[in-house]
Amino acid sequence: MTEPSTAGAVHPDPAIELIGISKRFGQVQANDDVSLSVRAGAVHGIIGENGAGKSTLVSILSGHYQADSGTIRLFGEEVKLASSADAIRLGIGMVHQHFMLVPNFTVIENLMLMTAKAPFLTASRKEVLSRLAEIGEKYGLTVDPQRVVETLPVGLQQRVEIIKALLAGGRILILDEPTGVLTPDETDRLFESLAVLKARGVTILLITHKLREIMAVTDDVSVMRRGRMVAGRRTADTDRQELAELMVGRTVTMVTNETARPAGPPVLTASGLSLTDAAGVARLSDVSFTLHAGEIVGVAGVAGNGQSELLNILAGLDVPTAGQFTVAGRTVSAAAPADPRAMRRLGVAHVPEDRRREGLVLPFAMSENSVLGYLDEARGRRPWLLETRRMRARCQSLMDRFDVRPANPRLAASGFSGGNQQKLVIAREHGAGPAVLLVGQPTRGVDIGAIEFIHRELLALRDAGCAILLVSVELDEILALSDRVIGMNGGRIVGTLAAAEADRRRVGLLMAGIGGTAEIAAGAQELSA
Amino acid sequence: MSGPLPRWADVLVIPLINVALAFLVAGGVVALIGENPLAALRVMIEGAFVYPGSLGYTLYYATNFVFTGLAVAVAFHARLFNIGGEGQAAIGGLGVMAVCLTLDPYLPGVLVIPLAILGAALFGGAWAFLPGFLQATRGSHVVITTIMFNFIAAGILVWLLTGPLIRPGQSTPQTRNIAPDATIPTVHEIARALGFEASSSPLNLSILLAAAAAFGVWVLIWRTPFGFRLRTLGESEPAARYAGVPVPSMVVATMVISGALAGLMATNAVLGAQEKLVNNFTAGFGFTGIAVALMGRAHPVGIVMASLLFGALYQGGTELSFAYSTLDRNMVLVLQGLIILFSGALAHMLDGPLSRLFAPRRRLPSTP
Amino acid sequence: MTEAWIDAMQILASTLRLATPLIFCAMAGMFSERAGVVDIGLEGKLLMGAFAAAAVASLTGSPWAGLGAAIFASVALALVHGFACITHRGDHIVSGVAINILASGLTVVIGIALFTMGGQTPPLDRAERFRPITLPFADQVADIPVLGPLYAELLSGHNILVYAALAAVPLASIVLFATSFGLRLRAAGEAPEAVDSAGYSVTWLRYRAVIITGVLCGIAGAYLSTAHGGGFVREMSAGKGYIALAALIFGKWRPVPTLFACLLFGVLESSAARLSGVSLPVVGQIPIEVILIAPYVLTVILLAGFFGRAIPPRALGVPYVKER
Amino acid sequence: QDFKPAVVFDMGGKFDKSFNEGVWNGVKRFMDETGVEVMEFEVTNETQREQAITRMAQRGADLVLGVGFAQADAIDKVAQDYPDTKFAIIDVYWLDQPNLRQYRFEEHEGSYLAGVAAALASESGTVGFVGGMDVPLIRKFACGYVQGVMDTKADATVLQNMTGTTPSAWNDPTKGAELAQSQIDRGADVVYHAAGGTGLGVIRQVADSGKLAIGVDSDQESVAPGSVLTSMLKRVDNAAYDTMMDAMNGEFTPGIVSLGLEEDGVGIVENEANAELLTPEIREAVEAAKAKIISGEIEVHNYEDDQACPS
Ligand SMILES: Nc1ncnc2c1ncn2[C@@H]1O[C@H](COP(=O)(O)OP(=O)(O)OP(=O)(O)O)[C@@H](O)[C@H]1O
Ligand SMILES: Nc1ncnc2c1ncn2[C@@H]1O[C@H](COP(=O)(O)OP(=O)(O)OP(=O)(O)O)[C@@H](O)[C@H]1O
Ligand SMILES: [Mg+2]
């Protein structure tokens, strides 16, 4: 196994050269003639919208996928990466966007999964322990080898992934969106580790959506869009504005919520909502807020901080373990649970976070999807039968109204693009004329044109008096649409900001769990220090 | 990779090819044994359609398979795998007898028959209730529980047929006969009553019930809100939950309907043909339902067609035993296993090659 | 007292004999399921193995040749299962059902073709069977109280496959939990993508697992027809494959608890043999059917999670798909 | 050739070395002597019987022979449907059709002799009986056997087990072996079986343990040479042979034919092969008992008469 080169001795050739890489999945051209060069010993960032092909590209580099065409060179030598094993042999370690760990194995078992060469584990165990000690010493990365992985916090699980990647040889380390699941604190610690690794001569390829991170830790940055590599910059020579525009391919002029509006009467009041999961972990703690007619309340937070649980409770999908909420005169609590159908009858519509799994039944025709959750719309004179014609007609009108293409109700949902699928889901919920609309990640994986359309529709719906609760991990989306912003962290509401006082920095602090105006001020100083 | 297949190919060509493959392999086995597969096939076809009464037998078997096939299919649509058709049918038989043994001395046949049919459905459904309930509430896999329930049903039936229900003074594990007017009339009896020549066979009017059941299942699955929810659950449980489908009760309801359909097989076999409850009368037909449902792509029309095929195979297969000393009807079991393998487990083996065959023009220019 | 003790030892010895095929099959299923492949087809492989063993033993006169044939036949079915489930991502349960039905048809069809005896093989004579082995000094120590009967009645006097079944349990433990292969095999059933990203082929691991399953089921089959039984009769597996699967679940996919589950089912069966027609104090004569269905009822109760819930391997039954 | 006889074997199969095989031997003798082809079918499932018998009649069989009481209902029904065809059935005596002959064997008498032999051959004083399906017919075997044992050795113990309650009990040799072993464990050193194919397992297990077995229906010496004390013969072969001959020669008569010791319809094997096991003393005792039964001095209780066994 190759030892990482020592600090300072930088290889003359680029550590990684990808030339003309293409990869197609079925109908999707995930990578289209992509070329990339990464300097040895540098931290190289890759950015791009959802679905731009970033993960695909690095998965090719780690041998997980095989490119349809193109050449790969490592330190000047052309290599063939027929499997992950080849990449590992060549010293490429990868931390995947979704962890590649066996959750109910111990840390050391997970590490041995890759390293064990001898038939029996006793020998391998000794070897891994000594390598682990070495890595701890060299890079400052330590973890209890006997712990079962699923009992570790996410940050530590990620550290196990990094250690695994380093065990592979540690010449090149690839991290695919490593911070998406981390708390700001954990993120900071990750970046500290990366600095050490870099100092030790490891070449690092970092994928992230967060321009702040790109600016903070990378030396170079490449931008992907729709499967192509569209630009490469020295980080020092660029700024966030330029990168953002490169990413989406044009100047970003999004609709924003300019008109400050007087809030209407309260339509949904939540008090003390809490949810403890089967494992006894508190997912949501004591959440209270009021939603008024004609306002959009944005819920900001890093994924996994209770927003999804909140949406599910309000939609009737989960029952709160404590607390209650009231809507349209009905109070829902553990003692008086409501199911999604009951919530819909109360005028609560719900655009789920995961449209492919929840919001749609992919093999169903669009017409059938257009009545999902609203079967009454499909009943005819004989209420025990569904009327296909009614269903199609309804779907057709939704499709026309929301510009869903192709506008054919008979086609299966699976054949539509993400943006069009999402438009149908929003059209369906919109069409119910709701008093409250719960929206989760309305524009995830949706292209910019559709984003604009969806945003406009949400604002129009609000103007018509609907109360909208918007959950999104996209800070920009929250800022653009919200009349008020609720910051969530660790299942709690950390603070609430009015549209006027909400800016990136303040909302970012809320997401980091730092709430209250005084605290914000203190936190801001701390961060800038 | 290539795009999806045209619908007609998916619905028609693929099942036919899969069945053809099964026949091919089975033919190979016959050849290996040293017999001519075509000659054997001919014996089976003649045995299924040509001899007097053989068509009646073929349709009688097919009727059984329609019920058990529909039972499997309904559960399939909710992505539940009900392997318990065998046990549910057996208990359905008990349902028929529960009604007939208690009521046929007192009530006229016209009243007993509908009650007995109801009994078959109720008992069959009840036997599927617990596996469904355990799946819905405790997550016990319905596949394993239904297998266990098959064994338990067989045990209960043996106990009853050798004990409390045995016809007095008899050794064979079976009940007394149902009063003649309380049985479902056979087709040859009716034909003879109308003055036609008809060789006797167990084919009886339950076949009409089977046809009605097939149509009913079609309406239920594709035309009712219940069916919509059931299919939603089958395609995506998260979507079903999102849409407000009460998942646990849906699972239970689906299993009960599935079990009731399997139980109805007893109306054909017990109330129509044997006119008494015989041990082991289900004879593996519950398992055949799996092959039928897979081959018929869980659609009532497909199931009716597949049932006819299997009816012919079962009837024709018996003829093998008469015609050959080296072959017997177990050849049909081999064929059945192969059909499940090819049209079920290996269903998508041919998708790739076929879609290339069907859609050469739809292929996108791929990067060199 | 000694009488009762000897009785107990004899019942346990019978238990051991009856549990042997269950142990083999359950260990077989453990390999497959730990690697992520559901195996409801244990029953079919067991039956096929039983047939192949008896047929070849009868034709060649050697039980060892029969054992080899059983392993071969059972592995062949295992590979069909692998081909459907691993290579073609077919439904594991459908494939298993197909294999069970196929086996119950093929054994009879081939049996009739070979022997024209209605699907059975000719009864095997002594040389064609695995014979009981009397352990050294069994007769001498038989009279020593307590330990004597334990050795002479319980441990001694079984055929070699019974001892092999007992050895299979620690062996399975070692392979699964102390070797690199076992580690990766288990990982393939928990998180196949982790195995893949570590540079090992999930497909090949799973294939090896189903092959091991085939081998063990083959041995179980050979035991049924050439060791415990003296020839093949149709459907002689009689649901043992399903019971083994239940034992595997009951044992939470762990070797030692699974062994005990097998022994529990074995006790039920052996007491069924001894209790038939016997009138017990208090309860009187237990209907034989009650004892016969007890394993199945027990399994359902276990599955319902009333004795603690079994958590299956996470990727069990999930085909590993790299690219959609 | 015009005469077309047919035989429908029952569960257990025609090579069960026992009941069905006995019939098969008679059928074979008939075929060998007359050159007539006999159509045959083996039932493997309860639902096949009626179809198989019907099919035989349909195919133009002049005589259809059903093997075993389980076919009673089916043959009763088909006999009505095909009044021109002749039918015969073994082990049934309760039907009434003008074209049906029924054979009844006095198995209790033969079993009595088996009991005498077992009691005398046993050293431990404990002997066993393994029955197949638990039905009155098999209880009749057991009952006669017990009487034979007790009359010979009053302090003997007889262990009894039935294999099961369904027809599959006729074909479960492994279970038979386990039952035999459990009896041996409890001290039995002679085990008599009346269990069809299941009995093969009984004999094998008994032989493996170095004890003695008593076979049933046919001479089962060949199953485990040197370990079979004797076999209780039930001359179903004669029944099969006679029926076919009669039917061919136009001498077929309906009604019940009873075959006991007197008619040589039952008995036990006494020949060269078991000369060593079945010692002259035993043979003597058996002969004496046989004479007494025929003369009526000993009355062997028939379980079927009152569904009970005096013990
Ligand atoms: N295994 C796969 N099978 C089919 N299509 C895939 C597969 N993996 C990715 N894709 C498709 O390829 C395209 C590029 O995906 P990729 O995961 O590389 O994007 P990404 O840039 O990493 O996006 P994100 O920021 O959301 O992670 C998308 O359209 C995606 O749907
Ligand atoms: N992960 C995926 N797996 C399979 N097919 C996919 C995947 N992602 C997208 N597709 C299919 O690829 C096609 C193109 O999808 P894509 O999302 O790239 O369209 P698009 O041009 O971006 O449209 P839109 O602007 O509406 O998002 C669609 O038919 C879609 O169903
Ligand atoms: Mg990605």
Ligand SMILES: [Mg+2]
């Ligand atoms: Mg898109």
